[in-house]
Amino acid sequence: MAHIDLGLDEYEHPGITGLLIYRPETAKPLNELADALLRGPSSLSPGERELIAAYVSGLNECKFCAASHSAFAAAQLPGGMHLVDQVRHDPQSAPVTDKMRALLAIAAAVQQDGRKVTTQLVDAARTEGATDVEIHDTVLIAAAFCMYNRYVDGLGTLAPNEPQLYEEAAERIMANGYRR
Template identity: 45%
Template sequence: MPYINLENSLPGIRSLVQYRPETGRHLYALVRVLLTGDSTLSKGERELIAAFVSSGNGCTFCTESHASAARILFQNQSSVVDEVLEKGSSEKLNPKMNALLQIAGKVQVSGKEVRPEDIDKAKSCGATDLEIHDAVLISAVFCLFNRYVDGLGTSLPEDSAAFEEMGHRMISNEYKFLPNPTT
């Protein structure tokens, strides 16, 4: 049960953005740019970073919803998502993505954990400055979202299968702010 009266029964961040739409629409706009906007990182890779950071923060809602979206986007290689959530990397991913995940994991702990050698490694694996920037920003933003969701004690769906539905919805809606959703 949420720590404050959110005046709706939606799970996770969806309850918060509906409670305070003045800020919610801006949060959705930011995540829309980061996870679905133009990028040389695939949507699946960006969802994977979000799920990985959320897992490190222990945020069940964000981990499960973004892992679901990543699994859908990775299609026949969806096992990569579970491997990354368990080990922090995957041999099925290219070295660049594993290096970006390493940076994301350090940002999740503290931005000051990232060292020049982490950036150099990512660059030597082919990461561009923009990809490094976006991996760090996705990580930082999801730390904010995780703390927002868990700091107000938002609810989880009663049925864990709802996360798969959320994954499909996030992909198809591309994080458009939808006032007054029912689910």
């Protein structure tokens, strides 16, 4: 049960979903930011961007966001959940491109402390073909998901254990995006 009364059935609206319904005036910009970062125009695919969100959420141990964005990434990447699990467990040995591996290293640095993003990490990403926009977006996705994770966990929202709930949400996100 959430730390505050959301006035709804948390089993029907778990995690951030219930929080967004509770405060629609803050939901709008939060959804717009997620949509721009994860679904908007980019040279990184939506699946790759969801993978960054899932990875950071896993590092933050945010069960709801890690599970949901893992499902969203898996639904959009050829390697599916097996790939996502590999990345979340050990991005250095996961079968992703060297560019994605370098971007995940930047995301991990942001998750720890934005000041841990070093010139060496940025140069390594550039060496692997990352553009400045991709580096920018990786930092912003990682920073935003630290905020989203703390929002969800800070209010103690429900994180269901049933994978099919996250898979169903992935279908909705792929069809409609994050804007409600």
